Amino acid sequence: MSTHSDKYIQRYNAQERLNHWVTAITFILLILSGFALFHPALFWLTNLFGGGPWTRILHPYIGVVMFVSFSGLALRFWHHNILSKNDVQWLKQIPDVIQNHEDKLPEVDRYNAGQKLLFWTMIATIPTLFVTGIIIWQPWFTPFFPRNLDRFAVLMHALCAFVMSTGIIVHVYAAIWVKGTLRAMIRGTVERAWVKKHHPGWYKRIVEGNDH
Amino acid sequence: MALQSLDIWRRSATTTPSPSQREPIEVAKLIDVTKCIGCKACQSACQEWNDVREEVGVNIGSYQNPHDLTANSWTLMRFAEIEENGHLEWLIRKDGCMHCADPGCLKACPSPGAIIQYKNGIVDFAEENCIGCGYCIKGCPFNIPRLSKEDSKVYKCTLCSDRVAVGLEPACIKACPTQALVFGSKEDMKDHAAERIAELKERGFENAGLYDPQGVGGTHVMYVLHHADKPELYNELPRDPHINPMVAVWKGITKPLALMAMAGAVLGGFFHYIGIGPNEVEEDEEEEKA
Numbered sequence A: 001m002s003t004h005s006d007k008y009i010q011r012y013n014a015q016e017r018l019n020h021w022v023t024a025i026t027f028i029l030l031i032l033s034g035f036a037l038f039h040p041a042l043f044w045l046t047n048l049f050g051g052g053p054w055t056r057i058l059h060p061y062i063g064v065v066m067f068v069s070f071s072g073l074a075l076r077f078w079h080h081n082i083l084s085k086n087d088v089q090w091l092k093q094i095p096d097v098i099q100n101h102e103d104k105l106p107e108v109d110r111y112n113a114g115q116k117l118l119f120w121t122m123i124a125t126i127p128t129l130f131v132t133g134i135i136i137w138q139p140w141f142t143p144f145f146p147r148n149l150d151r152f153a154v155l156m157h158a159l160c161a162f163v164m165s166t167g168i169i170v171h172v173y174a175a176i177w178v179k180g181t182l183r184a185m186i187r188g189t190v191e192r193a194w195v196k197k198h199h200p201g202w203y204k205r206i207v208e209g210n211d212h
Numbered sequence B: 001m002a003l004q005s006l007d008i009w010r011r012s013a014t015t016t017p018s019p020s021q022r023e024p025i026e027v028a029k030l031i032d033v034t035k036c037i038g039c040k041a042c043q044s045a046c047q048e049w050n051d052v053r054e055e056v057g058v059n060i061g062s063y064q065n066p067h068d069l070t071a072n073s074w075t076l077m078r079f080a081e082i083e084e085n086g087h088l089e090w091l092i093r094k095d096g097c098m099h100c101a102d103p104g105c106l107k108a109c110p111s112p113g114a115i116i117q118y119k120n121g122i123v124d125f126a127e128e129n130c131i132g133c134g135y136c137i138k139g140c141p142f143n144i145p146r147l148s149k150e151d152s153k154v155y156k157c158t159l160c161s162d163r164v165a166v167g168l169e170p171a172c173i174k175a176c177p178t179q180a181l182v183f184g185s186k187e188d189m190k191d192h193a194a195e196r197i198a199e200l201k202e203r204g205f206e207n208a209g210l211y212d213p214q215g216v217g218g219t220h221v222m223y224v225l226h227h228a229d230k231p232e233l234y235n236e237l238p239r240d241p242h243i244n245p246m247v248a249v250w251k252g253i254t255k256p257l258a259l260m261a262m263a264g265a266v267l268g269g270f271f272h273y274i275g276i277g278p279n280e281v282e283e284d285e286e287e288e289k290a
Ligand code: HEM
Pocket: A027, A030, A031, A033, A034, A035, A036, A037, A038, A039, A055, A056, A057, A059, A060, A061, A062, A063, A064, A066, A067, A126, A129, A130, A131, A132, A133, A134, A136, A137, A138, A154, A157, A158, A160, A161, A162, A164, A165, B110, B133
């Protein structure tokens, strides 16, 4: 699978990148159409989808596509995201992380603890968004559920959407902050120096030839 | 159904004041359940005035027809056979929107101006602004709004806002043969109710009373009940209706806080980039590897 060169390390293959971007694009469409209904200050976002009724109609269908696509990502990547002892130490040193004192941090493998936590946050919230989204889906499904479950579902949907969107803001910023990261998801490769600096544990395994 | 109007108290999903220069009096419909004979003249008058028709249904052993409120039936006589004080009582209640002073439907609605509360107390849906999300149904403590299968808009009693706006009484009031339905200023309706309740008490209904639930700020449709201590006898009329706490949390202070937190995350990122800067592979680190 891995095709490493002198300069570059393969991090994601074409299928993984495609899967990531289908998820990312549908996710952004969901944020835009969902938050249009979240608060009056954002209702203008319905204009992007052809008005209020169209926003209401489209959002859940996009949600189903996102959920299916995300399930693919989760199946591909879950085993890289098991938390280790190093990760606990890493989290205790968040101030060093923020101040770019990477040399003081414990050795990071393929993903750092922040990336792993975001992964598990997604694992918790996206299926919840899916299930609660089905319950509040008018006119198809809502009439089949008791009123108080419907009320609970919309509350949980809004809560999970908030948690997930805040997580995605951090995720996107991290890709801007740590230079050379974006290319991993665009071209599939990263520079060797990038891997040594940010993922030394993974680099060691690559050199040993057991990088997956 | 909205007319050009200068007496709007508030509109759904709107954070600035509404046109509210005019000062109309607060109105109310009083439904005297103890005088109702269940003839359904009001139900027919409602359909006639509003040009909606119910499908012909089936009989399930009760006079109640249709069996529930629908997008075409905005008011419905609900019949209950109960035993109270050792004898059978046939309780008939005209169900429909209560025109709450603190309407859960309006609180829940995400679409600007889809739900309007006039200063006279009428809560009206402006269907042309409705997006069909059904949030008002979650918000209502009385289970009133109905989503139409035909156009995915919600419908309910308008308290004949179109008639009231030009000085007429609602169609149901006009049709009632026993004056179980009366309409006027909320103050007058309370006075009228007090007289009726005194009469009922004289006749032995010692728990007679007015239903004007304060949990929703009072309503602009009120009932005179013979058993005001047990409103649930009348086909589950809620004893102490409130906007459900889950709706209150969902639509309360939490949303502006969530928006601020998200804006804070974006700003935090921006200032981190400006203040501390990106995490880059240094030139020498790059050469080192060669
Ligand atoms: C996973 C599948 C999803 C489904 C089936 C779904 C479905 C729904 C439905 C039916 C609604 C009700 C309003 C409407 O019809 O537009 C809604 C509202 C909303 N959705 Fe989703 N959704 C999903 C995922 C998401 C995601 C990933 C986000 C963003 C992170 C999101 C954010 C929102 C927001 C903010 C609202 C408005 C809630 C409120 O006003 O309180 N949804 N969704």
